Amino acid sequence: MRKFFGTDGVRGTANIHPMTADMALRIGAAVGRYFRRDASGVHRVVIGKDTRLSGYMFESALTAGLTSTGMNVLLLGPVPTPAVGLMTRSMRADLGVMISASHNPAADNGIKFFGPDGFKLSDTVELELEALIEAGVEPAQAQNIGRAKRIDDARFRYGERVKSSLPRDIRLDGLKVVIDCANGAAHRAAPEILWELGAEVIPVGVSPDGTNINRECGSTHPGTAAETVVAHGAHVGICLDGDADRVILIDETGKVADGDQLMALLATRWAEDGLLAGKALVSTVMSNLGLERHLAARGIGLERTAVGDRYVVERMREGGFNLGGEQSGHIVMTDYATTGDGLMAGLHFLAEMVRADRPASQLAQQFTPVPQLLKNVRFAAGQAPLDTDQVQAAIKLAEASLAGQGRLLIRKSGTEPLVRVMAECEDAKVLTQAVDSVVAAVEAAVAE
Numbered sequence: 001m002r003k004f005f006g007t008d009g010v011r012g013t014a015n016i017h018p019m020t021a022d023m024a025l026r027i028g029a030a031v032g033r034y035f036r037r038d039a040s041g042v043h044r045v046v047i048g049k050d051t052r053l054s055g056y057m058f059e060s061a062l063t064a065g066l067t068s069t070g071m072n073v074l075l076l077g078p079v080p081t082p083a084v085g086l087m088t089r090s091m092r093a094d095l096g097v098m099i100s101a102s103h104n105p106a107a108d109n110g111i112k113f114f115g116p117d118g119f120k121l122s123d124t125v126e127l128e129l130e131a132l133i134e135a136g137v138e139p140a141q142a143q144n145i146g147r148a149k150r151i152d153d154a155r156f157r158y159g160e161r162v163k164s165s166l167p168r169d170i171r172l173d174g175l176k177v178v179i180d181c182a183n184g185a186a187h188r189a190a191p192e193i194l195w196e197l198g199a200e201v202i203p204v205g206v207s208p209d210g211t212n213i214n215r216e217c218g219s220t221h222p223g224t225a226a227e228t229v230v231a232h233g234a235h236v237g238i239c240l241d242g243d244a245d246r247v248i249l250i251d252e253t254g255k256v257a258d259g260d261q262l263m264a265l266l267a268t269r270w271a272e273d274g275l276l277a278g279k280a281l282v283s284t285v286m287s288n289l290g291l292e293r294h295l296a297a298r299g300i301g302l303e304r305t306a307v308g309d310r311y312v313v314e315r316m317r318e319g320g321f322n323l324g325g326e327q328s329g330h331i332v333m334t335d336y337a338t339t340g341d342g343l344m345a346g347l348h349f350l351a352e353m354v355r356a357d358r359p360a361s362q363l364a365q366q367f368t369p370v371p372q373l374l375k376n377v378r379f380a381a382g383q384a385p386l387d388t389d390q391v392q393a394a395i396k397l398a399e400a401s402l403a404g405q406g407r408l409l410i411r412k413s414g415t416e417p418l419v420r421v422m423a424e425c426e427d428a429k430v431l432t433q434a435v436d437s438v439v440a441a442v443e444a445a446v447a448e
Helices: 021-035 054-068 081-090 123-135 154-164 189-196 223-232 259-272 289-296 309-319 342-356 389-402 428-447
Strands: 009-013 044-049 072-078 095-099 108-114 148-150 176-180 200-204 236-240 247-250 280-284 301-305 323-325 331-333 372-378 406-412 418-425
Touching: 021 044, 021 054, 021 095, 021 108, 021 123, 044 054, 044 081, 054 072, 054 095, 054 108, 072 081, 072 154, 081 095, 081 108, 081 154, 154 189, 154 342, 176 189, 176 223, 189 200, 189 342, 200 223, 223 236, 223 247, 236 342, 247 259, 247 342, 259 280, 259 289, 259 323, 259 331, 259 342, 280 309, 289 301, 301 309, 309 323, 309 331, 331 342, 372 428, 389 406, 389 418, 389 428, 406 428, 418 428
Parallel strands: 044 072, 044 095, 072 148, 176 200, 176 236, 280 301, 280 323
Antiparallel strands: 009 108, 095 108, 236 247, 323 331, 372 418, 406 418
């Protein structure tokens, strides 16, 4: 069992354990020692962050911990998470660090890690890091303390990589695009890249103040972008989250399309062009049953994993697949990136609009989803509501009611203290009863 790491690094409310400056210092020292196994030579780490106020504190603490073990630190400033994966590899760094709580509120923050290959760390490595964090490490001798340096052109390097993922003949001339950057890490890069490709850009969520990241904007609140698309007569809207590793699309009518719909479009298109490695898409247990049926009808397989984009990437690498993602909007294209990239995925959707000469509404609704209901129950630290007899009994009854009609998925969130209860079923009444019965049992367990 991991104590600090969740499904995507270490995450929590700033200045509350484990997201304190002291812990960030210890984490920095531990990962510095772990990735600086060879005492000789030059060792470096790149650090990026989103726009949260606490990012300055954690950047300084991590830098202190890392340099204390002899690591040289390259500070990228506010950049999307995929930029850290890219630059870890391109700058031949031993480690990449992203300071972000992704789609969480501004009061939260987190620390994500990338290995020297630009991919997120495995569970095994994270367990080894936890042992080092708890045990502490010896600092380097005074003459071996690392240096820190700011890199001023990180977002430009990232922008060039994103644009190069599109065919050279694709331009976005004539497309009016709303881009919602969630007041986050892509607030400068995303509008610039779209404009450079020829689009008329209508920016939303591009005025971060340290406290407004993800607030009523971005992929978790697409209503603002949807209203803007309709009001401006835009052709499409692209909603990113705080660290720009996920995307939600808005068609010209203001209708929202999630990651499942985008994956269906890309997988179908790539399969037709002979570009879909392994003739399969990799997604998580949360992806809609409608996606699975859509792919099967076209001879495309669906590989399911645990929730978390890094588990998707691990399966992609194991099986040699090149397209994967999550319903929440993480879209991973390993031909071009090492992790989910919301802007890159959005650009590939725009490219398909140009190639097919079809409106967003026709491309963003690839299949009819099976009705899906998801409810969350918050619990306190130390509680384990899923382990109680009454909750287990409720789950068994709900599964029995859905047998042959749908499916039930119960899990603890890896990023927040929540129990997530999700079910799919064509019968709305059965669906609602199944979810509500489990939610009621979990709520009762939490209240005890």
